[in-house]
Amino acid sequence: MPLLYYWTANNREWDLNYGASFHLNQKNALLHGIEPGESLWVFTRRADGTYTMAAELLIRARTRNPETYRYGTYRVWGDLEQSRYFNIEHLPNAEPIIRALSCTSNAAILGQSFQGNAAVKQITTSDDALLRSFCRDFPSDARAKLLPEDELEAALMTDNPDRVRELIRVTYADESHQNRMQRLQETIATRSRQHVLELRDIYDGCCQLCAWSPRETYGSDICEAHHIHWISRGGTDALSNLVLVCPNHHRAIHRFDAPFDWADNAFQLGGTREALMLQKHPLMPVER
Numbered sequence: 001m002p003l004l005y006y007w008t009a010n011n012r013e014w015d016l017n018y019g020a021s022f023h024l025n026q027k028n029a030l031l032h033g034i035e036p037g038e039s040l041w042v043f044t045r046r047a048d049g050t051y052t053m054a055a056e057l058l059i060r061a062r063t064r065n066p067e068t069y070r071y072g073t074y075r076v077w078g079d080l081e082q083s084r085y086f087n088i089e090h091l092p093n094a095e096p097i098i099r100a101l102s103c104t105s106n107a108a109i110l111g112q113s114f115q116g117n118a119a120v121k122q123i124t125t126s127d128d129a130l131l132r133s134f135c136r137d138f139p140s141d142a143r144a145k146l147l148p149e150d151e152l153e154a155a156l157m158t159d160n161p162d163r164v165r166e167l168i169r170v171t172y173a174d175e176s177h178q179n180r181m182q183r184l185q186e187t188i189a190t191r192s193r194q195h196v197l198e199l200r201d202i203y204d205g206c207c208q209l210c211a212w213s214p215r216e217t218y219g220s221d222i223c224e225a226h227h228i229h230w231i232s233r234g235g236t237d238a239l240s241n242l243v244l245v246c247p248n249h250h251r252a253i254h255r256f257d258a259p260f261d262w263a264d265n266a267f268q269l270g271g272t273r274e275a276l277m278l279q280k281h282p283l284m285p286v287e288r
Helices: 009-018 031-033 095-099 125-137 148-156 161-171 175-189 194-202 215-218 247-255
Strands: 004-006 023-026 039-045 051-064 074-078 120-122 224-227 241-244 266-269 272-275
Touching: 004 031, 009 039, 009 175, 023 031, 023 215, 031 074, 031 120, 039 125, 051 125, 095 125, 148 161, 148 224, 148 247, 161 175, 194 224, 194 241, 194 272, 241 247
Parallel strands: 004 039
Antiparallel strands: 004 120, 023 074, 039 051, 051 074, 224 241, 266 272
16 A cells, blocks of 8 residues: 655755654554555655655555654654655656545645645555656655764774764765764764663663673673664664664664664564563654
């Protein structure tokens, strides 16, 4: 069941300037009607009032947020290789196409029929094919470029500020990334190594996923802190956004870009689902 979503202009600008996350939250359970491999199409409204297509998330996973999460219980994750955020500056008017879809009402102002829970709507396979043809050659928005988070976390763990700065500089070199660079630099500047020490104290140095204890085996701390909502995608350095994992699990999480399900505190590692064996501190999705 492909879907269509209305992304307000303000939310779009914030997300792209401070960390395109390649996932979407909603209060409407309809969001979980989409199947992995199907497309979630996104449209928005430019400053000149023109409606344009804004993104296509090719879905790879569905998870849940805590019931209290303000942006909605339901979450879907887009495939990093196949999902696209469009540069909307010179895109054609999409309103005639959108109004021709099976889900669109006759509201005088198009966006008015996509409010609240109705911001996400089911479309048909014919609608999906029409949008795919319309968006086939649209250019990507450079701000959606992702920093290699595994390299960033490795540099942070080893207290290598020069490597951190170089990663940010190389990834976000052109002017379109200035806000991304500034946010990352601010986040990293205020990063607290105390969080890692606190996690190691809470879990006696054990991996939360497999309970391996390097303290017991080697008499040393080896487990690493992982940001559930990655820093490069708008995540924060809050303890509620961190888990303590062994190096093997940490590499696997990055290798599979593992979605996290807050309903049962589990990572989706390829075709395997692994829940935290140890859970003593609260975890909460990042709220911007």
